[in-house]
Amino acid sequence: MTSFTLPGFDLASFVRATLDEDLGVGLPGGGHDVTAESVIPADARFSGVMDSRDPIVVAGLPIAAAFFRLLDPEMEIDILAEEGAQVPAGSEIMRLSGNARAMLTAERSALNTVQHLSGIATMTRDYVRAMGAAKAKLLDTRKTIPGLRHLEKYATRMGGAQNHRMGLWDAAMIKDNHVLVAGDVGEAVRRARDAGVKDIICEVDRLDQIEPALQAGASHLLLDNMNPETLREAVATVARRAATEASGGITLATIGAIAASGVDYVSVGRLTQSAPAADIGLDFTPL
Secondary structure (H helix, E strand, C coil), X not given: CCCCCECCECHHHHHHHHXXXXXXXXXXXXXXXXXXXXXXXXXXXXXEEEEECCCEECCCHHHHHHHHHHHCCCCEEEECCCCCCEECCCCEEEEEEEEHHHHHXXXXXXXXXXXXXXXXXXXXXXXXXXXCCCCCEEECCCCCCCCCHHHHHHHHHHHCCECCCCCCCCCEEECHHHHHHHCCHHHHHHHHHHCCCCCEEEEECCHHHXXXXXXXXXXXXXXXXXXXXXXXXXXXXXXXXXXXXXECCCCCCCHHHHHXXXXXXXXXXXXXXXXXXXXXXXXXXXX
8 A cells, every 4th residue: 555644544445445346246246357357368467647637736646646555565666746736737646557447446446435536626727717816715515426535635735725624523514504493693503602512603694683792602604605895804703713615606707806806715615516527538558
């Protein structure tokens, strides 16, 4: 395996489960690569080059290496680009040589991972650049593919964003449905505060909700679907008493003006929810 680690993420289990899914482990007739085994001699060797077909921000190469090394522990792998690096189209990002069957069996799992994570990192970098000179920080969200949250949030960091809360456990986020049950914004925040929650994020979609949320103890206000003018008014009302975050329907075309409103953060769900896969290929040559 590799030395790549993320808190809460089990690389070995992820790699094994992903390969098992592709191999059909546990299914009738499954558990092997029928094409590689029938076409490629067991002792055949390949060299390979992974390259970017478009300009990308790189993310996930150590994970890709782990797929190959699981099937061929002796495989020689050279990672040619740092995580988070911006590389031009045509850049070689990994070279490898080893058992041909192992390479072919691991190829799709490795490429899927790097294409997905680099796609997220690349889109994230585009959003960071579109924010211009504003001091606001870009945040991701919990809109992630089930089972891939740690990897997808890692990819947004490689693109230049900061992580919002990782899950339901590390901060309270009071949204409209919580308010509906509690009765009003202030009561919802008070309940979280009285329960001993330290970090309380409260969504507000009207300016008149700001003061009740702050008085009740909110530490972070999520300003939902507000235009730049309303955001500026909201920031002035908060007056640094809590962190401010713009959220909701933000695009590359609108994020510059939103970030310039004076908010501390801008969160964008599409970073993990809608990023297209990066165009990355892997070509083999028999040795």
